[in-house]
Amino acid sequence: MIKSLMENGFADIASYIDKERLINTFTDLIKINSPSFNEREAAEYIASRLRSLGCDVFFQDYGESFNLIAHRNGGTESAAPLMLSAHMDTIEPTQGISFSNDGSAIKSIGNTVLGADDKSAIAQIIEAITVAHEKKLPVCDIEIVFTSAEEKGLCGAKNLDFSRLKSKHALVLDSGGSVGSIVVGAPSHHTYEMLITGKAAHAGIEPERGVSAIRCAAKIIAEVPDGRIDEVTTANIGIIKGGTATNVVPKEVVINGEVRSHNAETLEQVKKRIFDTAKKIASEHGASIDINVKEEYNSFRIREDDSYLKFLSEIFASNGIEAKLAITGGGSDANIFNSHGIKALNISNGMQKVHSAEEFILLDDLYKGCLIVLATIISFQR
Ligand SMILES: [Zn+2]
Known part of the structure; x- marks a missing residue:
């Protein structure tokens, strides 16, 4: 299941991540205003980036808004796809976002949120796929699901056309806090x-x-x-x-x-x-x-001995990050995916103090979250 890359460590892989490009993708995204139900402009940006990386991109309309669904063939034989997911909308206020980058963190400096929830996750996913594309790394087939109006009650996920997806496993990047925690249960x-x-x-x-x-x-x-x-x-x-x-x-x-x-x-x-x-x-x-x-x-709970959870914990460990299993009191798109038979683990991707004007993300966490995505798509084989 886990390739030799993992046994050798991911040190080389980490050096492939273009930190400046990752930061630019993230700041490009937060500059685009995308409150819930108004995700079109952000989605167009994401779609054009993904298309340049060999992804088929589709906007699945559901009336109030739409979900972005993309497929990328990894080139490896008979591998089942892995779903990568985040949401495109941000909680308000977002109009006129201004931020600072002091070399260690990107922070909101106005009265708005930063929008790291959940655009930092989208940037991490785009950078990981960019690295795979650029370096021609063998990775699993990927299904990308970027939902809309998550902040208004998981609207995009609830209206997702699951018939377009083959994945049985999903990595959702929509939990706050430094990189390392894996949400294994939600109410x-x-x-x-x-x-x-x-x-x-x-x-x-x-x-x-x-x-x-x-x-x-x-x-x-x-x-x-x-x-x-x-x-x-x-x-x-x-x-x-x-x-x-x-x-x-x-x-x-x-x-x-x-x-x-x-x-x-x-x-x-x-x-x-x-x-x-x-x-x-x-x-x-x-x-x-x-x-x-x-x-x-509906609630979900992933068992501690679950093989996908073990796999993901090993990915963290082999990148020098201790995985902490967490139970949350809040819901996320992962609840909806799990109730549709896709085993979805929601990981913290580094965003902090979300839904507030103090929202920030440490650059170190921005890189680490990207590294986890990259290591996961390289190692995932089902
Ligand atoms: Zn979120």
Whole structure:
């Protein structure tokens, strides 16, 4: 499975990476504004780079946006493809990004994010393939999936046309922190909306005739399980909306919340407790309640003895990086890929303080993340 290149170490391979070119690719990308659902310009840039490296590139439209899917034949015989994935959109604000490069890190210096999440990953993947192309290295067949609107609820991944893909394994680069951690588990994430309907009445003339949806909602919010439920389960109410004027007993309130858990049974139990509590309180208040639940994505857990995980850990080790297995409380495109039967490991690629104006990436991590991709596509044979 792992070629002699690996036994000899990847020192030579590391020297093939053109650090300046990698930095330029990254900064080219962050200069292109690409908030969720507006990824076209960034995608055109990526597509032209990939086409020059022997990739077939296809934009898979899904209405609200599109995914970039690319294939590259590695030239090695009968090797199954490996999927490399990142997302093209960035969280806002991104308009007018400015950054500094002090020789050790690239940082945002304005009020915007840097966009290293997830453009540093795209740059690392492009550079790794550029090296393979330029040096004519034997690498596995590659399927590249760059999604859109990941930040808006994994929209691109959820709408990905999986019939276009043959990969059974994926390397996703969309986890923060220095290079070395591998996300092996992420929770299921369900969201819900509760509509509480009471009865409107004039608050000064006949409050007795009203049923306050706000008072009912307040009691529900105070009583349902919230925050950290156990080590692998959380719940949160994130939005409440309701009421029209101070002189009206409020008729309607909408509550939006979520539950996450690595444990499917606990997830169902917590949801049941929340909804049973809400229904009981609503009926005590004489209000009605309507609850809608949405399964945003499902959990995954890769076993410690999994051969793909072992393979990837060895890639890290042979490049002098200790792999740390991590369980996360957040979701990523990897959740969607795993639920479609593609074993997807999400690795940290060096981006730090993402989703903030302090976002940065150490140049050393930018190179290391690229090296991991390069070493992986050289060694991957299935
Ligand atoms: Zn991301």
